[in-house]
Amino acid sequence: MNREAPVIKVEHIRKAFGSKVVLEDISLEVHKAETFGLLGPSGSGKTTLVRLLTGIDEADSGEVHVLGVKVPKLSLLSQIGYMAQSDALYSELSAKENLEFFASLYGLKKEQRNRRIKEVMEIVGLEEHLRKRVDQYSGGMKRRLSLAIALLHEPPLLILDEPTVGIDPVLRMSIWKELRALNERGTTIVLTTHVMDEAEKCDRLGMIREGHLLAEDTPANLLRATGSSSIEEAFLYYGGVRP
C-alpha cells in the first residue's frame, strides 16, 4: 500500500464535446514512481483524459489534482513532461535547435542544457542525428525526438500519449528500460497505449472504453479477476465480451 499522497488524483470527471460525452465519471489515482497505463481502443477517450491531467483542457465537472495542486495551474507545466500524440516540433529547425528551444523554455542553464540534450538524445537513440533538420526525420524519429523533449527537464511526472507508436521493437525495448530506470529514480509515468504487450509492462492499468473506466488494477490482478490468460482477454471480459 502506497501511503504517500497520490501524484495524480482524478475525481468524478466528465467531459463532453458538444453533445458527445467523451469521458463519464472517471476517478483514479496514480502514485509516485509507478507507471500507469491507460489502455483502450481508438476513440475511447485516452487522449482527452491525459490532456485533462496536463491542464491543456478542462473537465466539465469533477476535479483533477496533480502533485497536490488543482489543475489547471500554469506552474505545474514545469513539473510535467508531456508528449502529445501529434509531434509539436519545429520542422524547419534541427533537432538540436528544437531541444535548445524547449530547454530555454524550461529555464535550463547552458551547462545543464548541453548535458541533458546529450543524455536524452542517447536515450532515444538519435545522438547521430542531432544536427539534422526535423523535416528530414522519419515519423518514428520525430516520435523519439518528442520523447526526448518530454524528458529534457527531468520532470517528476511524465505524461506520454502513445510514446512508442512507430518505433521499432529494439528501440522500444530500450525506451521501456529507460522508463523503468526513471521509475526507480522516483519519476511517475502515465502513458496511453493500445498495444497489449506494452500494457502488461505497466505497474497498473486503467482499461477505458467509450469514456468509461472499466477496470483499474495491476495486470496480474486483472488477469486473476477475470480468469484470463492475456490482457487482451481481460479487456474483452470487462467490455462485456465473454467467451
Ligand SMILES: Nc1ncnc2c1ncn2[C@@H]1O[C@H](COP(=O)(O)OP(=O)(O)OP(=O)(O)O)[C@@H](O)[C@H]1O
Ligand atoms: N476537440 C474535440 N472536439 C470534438 N470531439 C473530440 C475532440 N477531441 C476528441 N474528440 C472525440 O472524443 C472521442 C475520444 O477521443 P480521444 O482522442 O480522447 O480518444 P483516444 O482514445 O485517445 O483515441 P486514439 O487512440 O485514436 O488516439 C473521439 O470520439 C473524438 O472524436
